[in-house]
Amino acid sequence: MSENGHVRPSWDEYFIGLMAEVGKRATCERGRSGSLIVKDKRILATGYVGSPPGLPHCDEIGHLMKQVIDEDGSARQHCVRTIHAEQNAICQAARYGIPLEGTTLYCKMEPCRTCAMLIISTGITKVIAQRRYHAAQETREMFKLAGLELVVVEDEMETYENQ
Numbered sequence: 001m002s003e004n005g006h007v008r009p010s011w012d013e014y015f016i017g018l019m020a021e022v023g024k025r026a027t028c029e030r031g032r033s034g035s036l037i038v039k040d041k042r043i044l045a046t047g048y049v050g051s052p053p054g055l056p057h058c059d060e061i062g063h064l065m066k067q068v069i070d071e072d073g074s075a076r077q078h079c080v081r082t083i084h085a086e087q088n089a090i091c092q093a094a095r096y097g098i099p100l101e102g103t104t105l106y107c108k109m110e111p112c113r114t115c116a117m118l119i120i121s122t123g124i125t126k127v128i129a130q131r132r133y134h135a136a137q138e139t140r141e142m143f144k145l146a147g148l149e150l151v152v153v154e155d156e157m158e159t160y161e162n163q
Helices: 011-023 085-095 113-122 137-146
Strands: 034-039 042-048 065-069 075-079 104-109 126-131 149-152
Touching: 011 034, 011 042, 011 104, 011 126, 034 085, 042 085, 085 104, 085 113, 113 137, 137 149
Parallel strands: 104 126, 126 149
Antiparallel strands: 034 042, 034 104, 065 075
16 A cells, blocks of 8 residues: 555556456447457557447347357347457457467456367467356366466356347
């Protein structure tokens, strides 16, 4: 703490705060989240939940909902109009030729299975998620097998409408 009472955030707190700010650009209220990819305390790429460039956004025309049936037979609704924040950050890095080997990805919740596969494939070595994700068991298993470190800051489940 400084003389004036200011508490300087840790690097992880700093990047999580920026990740939340990036998420404000998201265009689907079901998952307004952001993501940062960092190396050596420098931001290499950011991403937020949104449609691919040039395609309509949920905030403009509504969701594109698909039903997902889980192995236990329960049904959930999932919006498929948008790209996840993690996917968008990886795409931005690819678009601008930024290698991701040895980087850390910050995200709002544990990545989904598809995002986890992309994260592993790009060489990202650490993921710091703010919260848990209800369908992240496979992600945790894949990360463990791949030797990828997963840190969850708040041990609580991220929830959103029609989860």
